[in-house]
Amino acid sequence: MEDLKDVYLTPLPESQYVKPFRLHYTQNGKQKNWDLLEVHDSVAVIVFNVTRKVMIFVKQFRPAIYYNNVHPKDRQSDQIDTNKYPASLGIALEMCAGIIDKNKSVEEIAQEEVLEECGYNVPLKKLQRITSYRSGVGVQGALQTFFYCEVTDEMKTEQGGGVDDEIIEVVEKTIPEIEALVTSPGPISSPPSCLFALMWFLHYKADQFRK
Numbered sequence: 001m002e003d004l005k006d007v008y009l010t011p012l013p014e015s016q017y018v019k020p021f022r023l024h025y026t027q028n029g030k031q032k033n034w035d036l037l038e039v040h041d042s043v044a045v046i047v048f049n050v051t052r053k054v055m056i057f058v059k060q061f062r063p064a065i066y067y068n069n070v071h072p073k074d075r076q077s078d079q080i081d082t083n084k085y086p087a088s089l090g091i092a093l094e095m096c097a098g099i100i101d102k103n104k105s106v107e108e109i110a111q112e113e114v115l116e117e118c119g120y121n122v123p124l125k126k127l128q129r130i131t132s133y134r135s136g137v138g139v140q141g142a143l144q145t146f147f148y149c150e151v152t153d154e155m156k157t158e159q160g161g162g163v164d165d166e167i168i169e170v171v172e173k174t175i176p177e178i179e180a181l182v183t184s185p186g187p188i189s190s191p192p193s194c195l196f197a198l199m200w201f202l203h204y205k206a207d208q209f210r211k
């Protein structure tokens with residue numbers, strides 16, 4: 001995962017993942033505009049293994065986090081120096097998540113992501129829909145739907161780690177380790193949605209799993 005080289009930037013061509021726009025509007029009689037990015041809606045899933053009382057996280061290289069850890073003056077060069085900026089700067093710890101880019105229900109997408117990324121084969125009825133919310137209100141505003149799912153060791157039928165060219169590491173954390181994560185002074189290399197998920201779990205679910 002941390003073998004990174006040949007990092008450089010180009011302007012964005014036509015993309016199936018990110019579409020930049022300027023939205024023009026008149027509000028209270030005043031003409032305004034806002035620059036935004038159209039991105040896919042998504043699902044995220046808290047996966048908790050009740051056999052061993054551990055939460056399942058996915059760890060992966062996130063180019064956007066990496067980029068933001070590169071000093072602006074070093075973003076202009078032909079190549080970003082990976083000795084100065086190693087891959088570890090872009091590695092994030094997250095809940096299992098995926099974009100909605102198929103004509104399937106959010107439950108089916110969530111089920112697929114849990115299998116592909118974490119290796120657990122869960123029946124649809126085990127997926128508890130928690131809520132949905134807007135991510136990135138400044139430039140995105142896409143909807144993310146959140147699920148909670150309890151799994152057992154018996155449900156782990158595959159390795160996980162993602163499909164196609166995805167490179168994902170499955171990481172397990174105990175409840176005390178989750179508490180340490182959310183109270184860390186940061187910067188925490190996780191999205192706010194993940195931290196919300198952890199707080200939700202600690203508030204509503206964790207007590208029944210503490211010895």
Ligand SMILES: Nc1ncnc2c1ncn2[C@@H]1O[C@H](COP(=O)(O)OP(=O)(O)O[C@H]2O[C@H](CO)[C@@H](O)[C@H](O)[C@H]2O)[C@@H](O)[C@H]1O
Binds near residue numbers: 100
């Ligand atoms: N911008 C991009 N450029 C190039 N290739 C891209 C791309 N976006 C997606 N892809 C490709 O599509 C795949 C999509 O992966 P997933 O469906 O697991 O979504 P991901 O977890 O990245 O994002 C989900 O999880 C994160 C973390 O919660 C949310 O921020 C996000 O909104 C949600 O969709 C990637 O592995 C990559 O191959």
Ligand SMILES: [Mg+2]
Binds near residue numbers: 096098099117
């Ligand atoms: Mg994903």
